Structures are given as structure tokens and as C-alpha cells.
Amino acid sequence: MAGERRWFAPLGSPLLVWSLLAALTFLRLLVAAWSPVSADEAYYWTWSHALAPGYLDHPPMTALWIAAGTFLCGDTALGIRLLAPLAATLGTLLLAGACRDLLATPAAVAIRAAILLNATLLLGVGAVTMTPDTPLLFFWTAALAAFGRVIATGRGAWWLAAGVAIGLAMDSKYTALLTAAGLPLWLLLTAAGRRWLFTPWPWLAAALALLLFAPVLEWNAAHAWASFIRQGGRTGDWHPARAVRYLAELVGGQAGLATPIIFVLLVCGIGRLARRAAGPGETLLVAVTLPAALVFVQHAFGDRVQANWPGLLYPACAIAAAPIARRWGRAGAMLGFALTGLVYLQSVAAPLPLPRPLDVTLMRLAGWPALAARAAAIAGPGVPLVADEYGLASELAFAGTGHAVLAAEPRWRLFTLPHPALGSVRMLLVRSTKRKDAPDPLLFSDVGRLATLDRGRPGRLAERYTLYRVTLRPGLPANLGTELALLPVPSRR
Structure with a gap:
């Protein structure tokens, strides 16, 4: 206990801990x-204006969270x-509780687990952005907290909370199935788990999880299993000759997202x-x-x-690392928070002249409103903007230039957005110069190149785009007409 207090001493009283959080x-x-x-994020925002039980890329939880947030803040x-x-804050408390219950540790060690997870770039960046990983990480942490209560109290009703959390995690991202699949192993292979098999609680929890996931299954069944095929299709590749490169990228990516010291602690903790795992929580x-983790390693042998995919493992690994993070945990947390702070600063003010390949904030965040405004000015009054790349189209719509924005891709067939029959209409097509193919001749005619626009920061290029004056072909067949979707108009408050 003395060692735990020394590590925790700089945080002082519990009041200070709450204040820092x-x-x-x-x-x-x-x-x-x-x-x-x-x-x-702009693409997921379009989901929130076309709420459905599923989407081509992911289950619907991200859209529901964005819909709730935009209802309050526009x-x-x-x-x-x-x-x-808000989820990061509540998840921090849940993680500390999970550590306390699963490992029967003192409060200082439980808080240490929460600090380690918060110091990762995964959570630090995930706490200020909205992707499917954001609700996934929260609900899986909630599931671990519920299992901690099961083990600490022996009360079967906590299984129901775990089932709800797992179901909502599966409604966030399909990778939740990978961690949830370990639960039957625990129930079958451990004495503590087998005791629960003779009670109704695990079975009720599984039923709750499946009930919550059922709308996603129903949506997939109604759409030719499009989302399952898209995600499951990534598992079939097998190229062992590339494994060294992909495994190195896997390890390097985790060392970057976890930050180097914390990554070592996470690996050592779960190892x-x-x-030595003896107790039911361990x-x-x-x-x-x-x-x-083995599934991700296997995947690296083919692709x-x-x-971000293994980020789902971080909460459990942070719990496992907390008891051994006495010497290096503080250094890892300091480094992690420092790196996260630099990312925050760069995303808001961009003071660092980082090389373009290293400046993720430049490539992902910079210059979207200015690009949309300049494209709208060139288009002229009343001329719709159109893009055949989903992220670009979503950014043009979210910018709110006053121009109608259409998206042209097969994925939009699956959305409950308007698919207008516009006839022969002049539009301004915005396309990245990375695209080497010509605009789709089945959709557009009279294609004329107008100008080139840059997106980025002053003196820093992120990406270049070509503008085309195009005419939408009249009388498009139904299968092509549904590829064209009218994106929502933002409501600012």
C-alpha cells in the first residue's frame, strides 16, 4: 500500500482528483x-439526418449519439x-470501478488504471472526436464494470447490465463481437464461470445483447447483408509474405496510439x-x-x-497494467498527456510546422469550410454542388454554403435520404486530384474542367481538388438514380 500511495500522492485528495477530471x-x-x-465526422453527421438501424460501414450508435448532440447544440x-x-468522463469512473472489482485492488491502483487509459492518444483524441470507436469504447468499459460488479458482489442481476452494455457496444461497432466472444471461453473454462452457467443470468444477458443487436441484423437482412459483407470481407486475405510489414505496422500503430511507455505497460500487464491468472477477474x-488480439495478429498475415481497431482492448489492458505501473506509469502518463496536449493544440491553432505526412490534423481537419465556400462562389447562385466521394460530399454539405449538395456513389442507395429526379441539371462537381478516373459518364454529360482549388492552411497544402461543370443526365435508370442523394442542410444554433 505504501508504494501505491507514493504513486498516487501527487494527486492529493479525492477532491483534487474530481477537480482534475x-x-x-x-x-x-x-x-x-x-x-x-x-x-x-461529417459523413456520420449525414447519418444522423437519416437515422436507420444500420449503415453500410457500421451499426447506428454513432448516428444516434450525433443526433442527440446536435439536438442540444445544433x-x-x-x-x-x-x-x-462526457462519455470519456463517465467511462473513466467506470474503468476505475472495473479495476477495483475485477482485481480487488485499492482505490489508488484503480485510479491509476483510469489515468493510464486517459493518457493514451486513443482516448485523448477519441474524447474530442466522434467516430464509432467513441461509443464502442464507452460501452465496452461499461460491460467490464458490470462484470466487475458480478464478481465483487455475486449478484446475478449485474449480468443484465453487462448484457445491455455488450448489446450497445455491438450497436456501435462490429469489433465488439471479438471481445464478447471471449466470454463463453471464460464461462466454460473457469470454475467461476461454470458456476454461472447453471443460473439463468448469463443466458438472460445474452438474450438482452441479441435483442439490442436484432435491429442491426434485421437491417442487414433487408439490404442483402451489405454491412456484414463489407466488414467480413476483410478477413479472407492471406499473404504471409507481407506479414512482417503488416505486423510491424500493427505494433507501431499501437505504440503510437497508446503512446510508447503505456503500450509496453499494457502488453506487460496483460501478459x-x-x-498467472488465478482469480475470476484476472x-x-x-x-x-x-x-x-490473436485475431488482429492473424489479420496482419493478410492485410x-x-x-484504431485494437483500441477496444485498451480498457482491459489498462486494468491489467495498473498494478505493475508503479515506476513507469507516471512517466508514461506524463508523456501521454503531453502528446495529447500537442495534438489538441495543433488541431485548434496549428502552431507547429510539422512535415505534411506527420501532420494528421492538416490532412484530416484543415480548410474544409474555405474549400466549400470557394466552390460555392465559383458555382454561382442556385447551382448545386456534387461530389462522388462520401467524405468530401459530407463536408460540402456540413459547411452550409446555401447551395444544395448532392452525393453520387453506390453507397447512398442504402440511405433514407432524398433521391431527387432532377432531370438535365447543371452542377458543379468537386473531385480530388488524387482521382485519376474521369467523372462517371453514366451520371454526367457535358463535363468541362473549370478550376483547381487547394485545401489546407496558409502555406500548407492538404489536398487539391478539380472543379468540373457537369450536366446530370436526364432519365437516369432507377439503379443510378438512387446513387444520387440530396444531403441535409445544417441547422446552426
């Missing part, structure tokens, strides 16, 4: 309000992201539990982490693992 939440709300909206950056800082953490 409140200050961190306030800072995150400011960054969420002041940072430009990324193309992915179609603004803060509205889109409002629930992210230590895997070697075995549960191993069961929901290692099988999923690239996106850095």
Missing part, C-alpha cells in the same frame, strides 16, 4: 467545439462531438495476467483480450490492421 472534461469540450470537423462541431467528452480480463 472536471478540468480535463472542460478542456475536451473546448477542443471538441473549436477543432474543425473531419470528413468522417449542427456544429460541438453538437457532433458533445457526447464524446502477466495470462501467465481470467476474465485475459479471456476478453487475448483471443481478440493491414488499422491502428
Whole structure:
């Protein structure tokens, strides 16, 4: 206990801990309000104006969170992201409770787990942006907290809370299935788990999770399993010759998102539990982490693992790392918060002259409203804007230039957005110069190149776009007409 108090001593009293958490939440709300909206966030914003039980890319939870935030704050950056800082705060408390219950640790160690997770770039950036990982991380942390209560109290009713949390996590992102799949292993292979199998509680929890996930299943069934095929299609590749490169990228990506010191602590923490796991909480953490980690490693033998995918494992790993983070935990937290602070500063004010490939905020955030305004000015009064890339089209719509914005891609067939029959209409097509193909001749005729626009910051180019004057072909067949969607008009408050 003395060692735990020394590590925790700089935080002082519990009142100071609460004050620091409140200050961190306030800072995150400011960054969420002041940072430009990324193309992915603008795309998810269009989902919130076409609410459905599923989408081509992900389940619907992100759209529901954005709809709630924009209901309160309007179609603004803060509205889109409002629930992210709040979820990070509540998730911090849930993680500390999960650590306390799963490992039977003192409060200082439980708070240490929460500090480690908050110091990662994964949570630091995720707390000021809105992507499917944001609700996923929150609901999976809530599930771990519920399982902690199951183990600490022996009360079966906590299984119901766990089932609800898992169902909502699956409604956030399909990768929740990977961690949830470890629970049957824990129930079958451990004595603590097998005791629960002879009660109704795990079965009721599973039924609740499936009930909450059922609308996603129904939507997929009604749309030829489009979302499952899109996500599941990534698992079939097998290219062992590329494994070294992809595995290196996997490790490097996690070291970057977790920050280097914390990444080592997370790996060592879960590895230590895997070697010595004895208690029910320890075995549960191993069961929901290692099988999923092996899936990501297997995937790296065939294709690239996106850095954010394994982020779902971080809460359990932070709990596992907390007891061993006495010496290096403080240094890791300081480094992690410092790096997160730099990301916050760069996203809001961009004071650092980083090389273009390293400045993620430049590539993802910079210059969208100015691009939309300049394109609208060139289009002229009443001329619709159109884009055949979903993120670009969503940014043009979110900018709110007063021009109608249409998106032209097959994915829009699956949205409950207006698919207008416009006939022969002149439009301004905005396309990235990275696109080497010509505008779709089945959709557009009379294509004339007008100008080139840059997006970025003063003196810093993020991306270049070509503007085309095009005419929408009249009498489009139904299958092509539904590829053209009228995007929502933002409501500012």
C-alpha cells in the first residue's frame, strides 16, 4: 500500500482528483467545439439526418449519439462531438470501478488504471472526436464494470447490465463481437464461470445483447447483408509474405496510439495476467483480450490492421497494467498527456510546422469550410454542388454554403435520404486530384474542367481538388438514380 500511495500522492485528495477530471472534461469540450470537423465526422453527421438501424460501414450508435448532440447544440462541431467528452468522463469512473472489482485492488491502483487509459492518444483524441470507436469504447468499459460488479458482489442481476452494455457496444461497432466472444471461453473454462452457467443470468444477458443487436441484423437482412459483407470481407486475405510489414505496422500503430511507455505497460500487464491468472477477474480480463488480439495478429498475415481497431482492448489492458505501473506509469502518463496536449493544440491553432505526412490534423481537419465556400462562389447562385466521394460530399454539405449538395456513389442507395429526379441539371462537381478516373459518364454529360482549388492552411497544402461543370443526365435508370442523394442542410444554433 505504501508504494501505491507514493504513486498516487501527487494527486492529493479525492477532491483534487474530481477537480482534475472536471478540468480535463472542460478542456475536451473546448477542443471538441473549436477543432474543425473531419470528413468522417461529417459523413456520420449525414447519418444522423437519416437515422436507420444500420449503415453500410457500421451499426447506428454513432448516428444516434450525433443526433442527440446536435439536438442540444445544433449542427456544429460541438453538437457532433458533445457526447464524446462526457462519455470519456463517465467511462473513466467506470474503468476505475472495473479495476477495483475485477482485481480487488485499492482505490489508488484503480485510479491509476483510469489515468493510464486517459493518457493514451486513443482516448485523448477519441474524447474530442466522434467516430464509432467513441461509443464502442464507452460501452465496452461499461460491460467490464458490470462484470466487475458480478464478481465483487455475486449478484446475478449485474449480468443484465453487462448484457445491455455488450448489446450497445455491438450497436456501435462490429469489433465488439471479438471481445464478447471471449466470454463463453471464460464461462466454460473457469470454475467461476461454470458456476454461472447453471443460473439463468448469463443466458438472460445474452438474450438482452441479441435483442439490442436484432435491429442491426434485421437491417442487414433487408439490404442483402451489405454491412456484414463489407466488414467480413476483410478477413479472407492471406499473404504471409507481407506479414512482417503488416505486423510491424500493427505494433507501431499501437505504440503510437497508446503512446510508447503505456503500450509496453499494457502488453506487460496483460501478459502477466495470462501467465498467472488465478482469480475470476484476472481470467476474465485475459479471456476478453487475448483471443481478440490473436485475431488482429492473424489479420496482419493478410492485410493491414488499422491502428484504431485494437483500441477496444485498451480498457482491459489498462486494468491489467495498473498494478505493475508503479515506476513507469507516471512517466508514461506524463508523456501521454503531453502528446495529447500537442495534438489538441495543433488541431485548434496549428502552431507547429510539422512535415505534411506527420501532420494528421492538416490532412484530416484543415480548410474544409474555405474549400466549400470557394466552390460555392465559383458555382454561382442556385447551382448545386456534387461530389462522388462520401467524405468530401459530407463536408460540402456540413459547411452550409446555401447551395444544395448532392452525393453520387453506390453507397447512398442504402440511405433514407432524398433521391431527387432532377432531370438535365447543371452542377458543379468537386473531385480530388488524387482521382485519376474521369467523372462517371453514366451520371454526367457535358463535363468541362473549370478550376483547381487547394485545401489546407496558409502555406500548407492538404489536398487539391478539380472543379468540373457537369450536366446530370436526364432519365437516369432507377439503379443510378438512387446513387444520387440530396444531403441535409445544417441547422446552426
